[in-house]
Amino acid sequence: MIGRWHVAIWIGVVALLVACVAPAPAPRVSEAAPEAEVVTIEWWTVSSEEYSEEAQRGLVAEFEKQHPNIKVNLTVLPESGFDEKMTTTLGAGEGAPDVAFFWNNNWFPEALDLTPYVEADPDFSADLYFPGFWNTRAVWRDKIVGLPLGVGANFVMYNKDIFDAAGAAYPTEDWTADDFIALAAQMTDPEQKRWGGDRPRGPYRAIWNNYGAFLYSDDSMTVDGYLNSPASVAAYTWLWDLVASGSTPTPADIEVLGTEGTGPVDLFLANRLVMATLNQGHMLNAVQADANFGIVPEPTGPGTERYVNAWSLTSSIWKGTEHPDEAWQFLKFWVGPEGQEYLMLNGNLFPSIPSLFEKHPDADKEYVQQFKKVLELKQVAEWRNAHPCDSTVLRAASDAWDLIMLGQIERDDVQATLESVLPAAQSALDECRSRLGG
CATH class of the missing domain: 3.40.190.10 (Periplasmic binding protein-like II)
Structure with missing residues (x-):
């Protein structure tokens, strides 16, 4: 009886102790970190x-x-x-x-x-x-x-094979605009229907800037003294000399070739244009054609800085x-x-x-x-970006460019021709400046 009572008490104590012990925690399931929003x-x-x-x-x-x-x-x-x-x-x-x-x-x-x-x-x-x-x-x-x-950029590509055949030295990085004309004349061969060089695409790009020539004043107020400055006259006179040399395709030649789908790079790769102002896409065309060529910057003038059209x-x-x-x-x-x-x-x-x-x-x-x-x-673009009336004024002054390109004026008339377009160029600058809010 006493033994049973002690057993009962012991069982009760054990049960009480078990009840007082905290249950073991359930295994924790880690939560996935929220995915970043896509x-x-x-x-x-x-x-x-x-x-x-x-x-x-x-x-x-x-x-x-x-x-x-x-x-x-x-x-x-x-x-x-x-x-x-x-x-x-x-x-x-x-x-x-x-x-x-x-x-x-x-x-x-x-x-x-x-x-x-x-x-x-x-x-x-x-x-x-x-x-x-x-x-x-x-x-x-x-x-x-x-x-x-x-x-991208413009530069002059030259045909090394033709230079080698003529025994002529390749143009160098410090060559001048006068060097360009002399080499173009040396490489021209009418019997082979081959031109020594080409003409620039327009004024006030790299060669003009290399001469120190700019279209109008830095404050965008004045054309006189800039379009007709000694530097501008010298650059346009260089163009006149290049045209007169007979070493470049004429506008009529370019028009005829254009109808045939023949551009400057095609002439260059066909050995009909010895020096050509081209770009990196044309350069890759020449690489793919396994042409033997070199490249140099456009020629410099008497200006103090060297420019690239890029x-x-x-x-x-x-x-x-x-x-x-x-x-x-x-x-x-x-x-x-x-x-x-x-x-x-x-x-x-x-x-x-x-x-x-x-x-x-x-x-x-x-x-x-x-x-x-x-x-x-x-870069030429540094000046042009800061002077948004550039193209407007150039259009107004285009007669000077056209007359020289077509061989319709004498060399001594270059300055007078530039003077003659000053009024139209100034009006264009004034109108553009007003339109852009001064």
């Missing part, structure tokens, strides 16, 4: 010989691998319709892409100011780029409105974007070192980032090295 940005672009649609889609795939929370909806527009669509959507203030080419300077007011992004990004710097392209295609009115994608495509973020941070991540990938290297290796892009030239497939070839040197020169 943001889609719109990118409008075009397809070209420099960057095909396939190459650009490959670039998007590379970007999305590194940024899984950002998707890029790529739209490839025909180049002929790109301007109209951008102008329409930017003007309406809606429907524009987050990221696109802003190659028209009139669109710059609609671009997002990237200055805060560039200044805050430790992995990005304006120093990455050729200074000339940064200054002309990224900076506008003290704001960074985009990044410069790729580069260009790049401004690539920007629309100021109306709802995803500026994500758009910046894509823009700096596309137009930064990674994207431009990708397009260089998977297309025909020459980058606006000088360090990438070391990675070009033909980095050790003369043409790549010489082209890079051309890109380091001061």
Whole structure:
């Protein structure tokens, strides 16, 4: 009886102790971290010989691998319709892409100011780029409105085989405008239907600037003393001498050749044009044709600086974007070192980032090295971008150019001819300045 009572008490005590012990916690199931929201940005672009649609889609795939929370909806527009669509959507203030080419300077007011992004990004710097392209295609009115994608420039290509056959020395980087005329005359052979050189495409480009000639005053107020300055007269007189040398195709020749689908690069590759002012696309044509050629900057004059007619495509973020941070991540990938290297290796892009030239497939070839040197020169676009009435005034003064190109005035009449177009040029400048708000 007593034993049973003790057993009962013992069982009760054990039960009470068990009841007082906290139950073991259930195994904890870890909660998955919330996935980052996927943001889609719109990118409008075009397809070209420099960057095909396939190459650009490959670039998007590379970007999305590194940024899984950002998707890029790529739209490839025909180049002929790109301007109209951008102008329409930017003007309406809606429907524009987050990221696109802003190659028209009139669109710059609609671009997002990237200055805060560039200044805050430790992995990005304006120093990455050729200074000339940064200054002309990224900076506008003290704001960074985009990044410069790729580069292009004019330079003189010369046929080494014909120079060798003539026993003539190749043109050098420091050659002059007078050297150009002398060499063009030496290389011309009417029996072979061969011209020694070509004519510039227009005034107040590299050669005019190399003479120290500019169209009007820096404050955009005065034409007199600029269009007819000693430097301008000297540059136009050089053109007169080139035309009179008989070493270049005439406008009539160019028109006939044009109807045959024959342009300057075709003449150059056919050994009918020994020196030609061409660009990087023509240079690649010559490389593909296995032509034996060299390149030099356009010839210098008596001016104190050396200029190049060069260009790049401004690539920007629309100021109306709802995803500026994500758009910046894509823009700096596309137009930064990674994207431009990708397009260089998977297309025909020459980058606006000088360090990438070391990675070009033909980095050790003369043409790549010489082209890079051309890109380091001061740009014609620096003056033109700061003086938007340039083209308006040039049209008003075009008679002087036309009369010389057609051989319709005497050499001694060059200055008087420039004087004669001053009133029309000044009126054009005044009208343009007023239209642009002074």
